[in-house]
Amino acid sequence: MSVSLIGHSSALASTKVKYLKIPFFFEHVSAGFPSPAQDYVEQTLDLNELCIKHPEATFFVRVQGDSMLEAGILHGDVLLIDRSIDAKHDDIVIAGLYGELTVKQLELKPVVRLVPRNKAYHAIDIPEEAELNIFGVVTSVIRNLRPQC
Amino acid sequence: MRCQMKPVFALVDCNNFYTSCEKLFRPDLKDRPVIVLSNNDGCVVARSREAKALGIKMGRPVFKIQQEILQHGIVTFSSNYALYADLSSRVMSTLEHLAPRMEIYSIDEAFLDLTGVASADCLLEYGQQVCAKVGAWTGIAVCAGIAPSKTLAKLANYAAKHFPATKGVVDLCQPKRQKRLMALLPVAEVWGIGPRISKRLQTMGIFSALDLAQANPKQIRNLFSVVVERTLFELNGESCLDLEEIPPSKKQIICSRTFGSRITTRQAMEQVICAYTARASVKLREEKQSAKRLAVFIRTSPFIAQDQRYSNAASAELIEASDDSRDLIAQAMSLLQGIWRDGFRYAKAGVMLSDFRSASMRQTCLFETGLNRTGSHALMTVMDKINQKSKGKVFFAGQGIKTNWAMKRQRLSPAYTTRWTDIPLVK
Numbered sequence: 001m002s003v004s005l006i007g008h009s010s011a012l013a014s015t016k017v018k019y020l021k022i023p024f025f026f027e028h029v030s031a032g033f034p035s036p037a038q039d040y041v042e043q044t045l046d047l048n049e050l051c052i053k054h055p056e057a058t059f060f061v062r063v064q065g066d067s068m069l070e071a072g073i074l075h076g077d078v079l080l081i082d083r084s085i086d087a088k089h090d091d092i093v094i095a096g097l098y099g100e101l102t103v104k105q106l107e108l109k110p111v112v113r114l115v116p117r118n119k120a121y122h123a124i125d126i127p128e129e130a131e132l133n134i135f136g137v138v139t140s141v142i143r144n145l146r147p148q149c
Numbered sequence: 150m151r152c153q154m155k156p157v158f159a160l161v162d163c164n165n166f167y168t169s170c171e172k173l174f175r176p177d178l179k180d181r182p183v184i185v186l187s188n189n190d191g192c193v194v195a196r197s198r199e200a201k202a203l204g205i206k207m208g209r210p211v212f213k214i215q216q217e218i219l220q221h222g223i224v225t226f227s228s229n230y231a232l233y234a235d236l237s238s239r240v241m242s243t244l245e246h247l248a249p250r251m252e253i254y255s256i257d258e259a260f261l262d263l264t265g266v267a268s269a270d271c272l273l274e275y276g277q278q279v280c281a282k283v284g285a286w287t288g289i290a291v292c293a294g295i296a297p298s299k300t301l302a303k304l305a306n307y308a309a310k311h312f313p314a315t316k317g318v319v320d321l322c323q324p325k326r327q328k329r330l331m332a333l334l335p336v337a338e339v340w341g342i343g344p345r346i347s348k349r350l351q352t353m354g355i356f357s358a359l360d361l362a363q364a365n366p367k368q369i370r371n372l373f374s375v376v377v378e379r380t381l382f383e384l385n386g387e388s389c390l391d392l393e394e395i396p397p398s399k400k401q402i403i404c405s406r407t408f409g410s411r412i413t414t415r416q417a418m419e420q421v422i423c424a425y426t427a428r429a430s431v432k433l434r435e436e437k438q439s440a441k442r443l444a445v446f447i448r449t450s451p452f453i454a455q456d457q458r459y460s461n462a463a464s465a466e467l468i469e470a471s472d473d474s475r476d477l478i479a480q481a482m483s484l485l486q487g488i489w490r491d492g493f494r495y496a497k498a499g500v501m502l503s504d505f506r507s508a509s510m511r512q513t514c515l516f517e518t519g520l521n522r523t524g525s526h527a528l529m530t531v532m533d534k535i536n537q538k539s540k541g542k543v544f545f546a547g548q549g550i551k552t553n554w555a556m557k558r559q560r561l562s563p564a565y566t567t568r569w570t571d572i573p574l575v576k
Contacts, residue, residue, distance in 0.1 A: 056239040057286035059566065084286050096176030135174055135288070 071117040081136035095141045096133035134136035156388045159261040164290045166197035166257035170236045173288045173346040174565050182223045227558035232235035235566045239287040252392040270514040276318040296321040299390045300383035303340040404429040405499020412495040426481040426499040430474040439470035440502035446482040450496040470506040
């Protein structure tokens with residue numbers, strides 16, 4: 001299945017961050033008297049914090065096709081790519097292969113291979129001389145169950 | 150108490166930045182010659198390594214190299230500023246983690262202050278780590294030159310870029326190495342020495358960077374300027390220029406463009422001037438300034454017959470400095486009426502805001518003119534906020550809703566990293 005790049009997290013510039021705020025209060029704050037729970041208010045939950053370690057190295061792509069079906073990656077999913085971590089065996093990666101960006105599982109032993117997760121597709125051996133261009137490691141899958149228009 | 154350590158600077162810059170950006174998400178372009186064109190797809194403003202090797206020169210009009218483009222399959226792109234700006238900010242952000250202070254010098258270059266960061270014999274390794282990290286995290290390859298002054302760091306970077314044996318990192322802290330490199334480089338390669346100064350230096354027998362470093366400082370100061378003298382000291386390892394961490398505030402804002410197709414009607418020109426004024430006002434508000442002077446210019450192409458040429462400009466001082474688009478647009482319109490002439494085919498126009506005053510300090514005048522209306526600041530802020538989001542744009546009706554004078558960018562790649570909807574079609 002092929003992958004297309006669609007954007008990057010706006011967590012980069014502090015002025016342009018889009019937060020997903022889910023207020024997390026212990027107790028309902030009523031008007032008038034200060035709430036005894038005030039000291040217990042925690043930070044609001046932020047999706048960027050959950051998914052993104054290094055905004056500079058974070059990219060997004062959109063999945064086409066079903067070659068990674070059995071890994072729980074479906075057509076139309078958005079994948080979060082981290083370039084700051086080294087790809088290891090069994091990581092799901094974005095790679096440049098035959099001039100295209102593709103999402104596959106990486107195997108480093110016994111031989112270097114890019115493996116689809118769908119029985120209808122074949123694994124791709126990467127010979128030693130070939131430069132395997134790993135764009136980054138897939139760290140999160142984002143799926144909108146109610147797609148916005 | 151400040152520790153008196155000898156300063157160390159690194160100049161880190163991206164290799165073939167624009168074309169590297171275009172290649173990042175196009176593995177099919179890996180070893181292909183790629184060029185990027187200027188506004189209106191006119192001239193070459195960037196070349197990949199392969200395009201340089203084919204002899205494509207910077208600034209060449211694209212219609213003059215059609216032959217080479219076809220013959221070698223040179224891939225051509227329009228300038229994708231959104232993409233370049235985003236990748237640049239990633240590079241700068243990554244560098245920020247790697248040095249206590251830095252100065253962003255241009256879209257693809259930064260000076261780092263590496264004083265005290267690594268011991269003298271580890272600087273090269275540190276430079277290599279910096280380059281490796283930027284390349285890994287952002288996908289953009291960079292080179293680094295390390296030296297005891299900014300001017301020498303620039304030279305070191307030049308060597309890192311042009312001598313492949315250096316593997317992209319040069320440590321120029323040793324005087325012996327500095328002299329060896331400076332002997333190889335013509336004086337015109339030195340930062341701040343342009344063609345005019347280098348010609349004059351050559352008449353004095355100064356041909357290489359080393360010749361300049363060894364010249365008499367007093368003589369240089371008398372014949373040229375204190376700036377060139379400072380350059381001389383910097384070439385000798387004496388740092389005279391510190392990092393500029395906060396960019397100096399702007400003194401003027403210009404918004405001007407050459408048109409995609411000629412403008413012949415007053416109405417179309419009014420749209421243009423309105424749009425440029427609006428854009429310049431946004432930048433003005435970003436700087437938190439108000440402008441007291443506004444200038445408008447319009448002209449035909451300078452390359453046509455004499456009797457078809459027309460060029461004019463007008464400027465005015467506002468009664469009160471303003472950052473309100475409405476006031477600035479009104480002023481710009483009135484200036485335009487004064488210089489507009491029918492019957493010409495205009496190729497370019499522009500608006501310049503100057504004489505800035507801080508937005509918070511305003512000298513109000515004796516007569517209440519209605520400028521700086523109440524709520525103006527609030528309205529401008531809301532407008533700016535709406536326009537920053539990708540959906541929903543607020544603009545002045547005078548700007549024109551559908552424009553055909555907008556910049557021609559026929560070979561624009563997707564905004565891969567700044568728009569959710571910009572998906573490249575992949576098979």
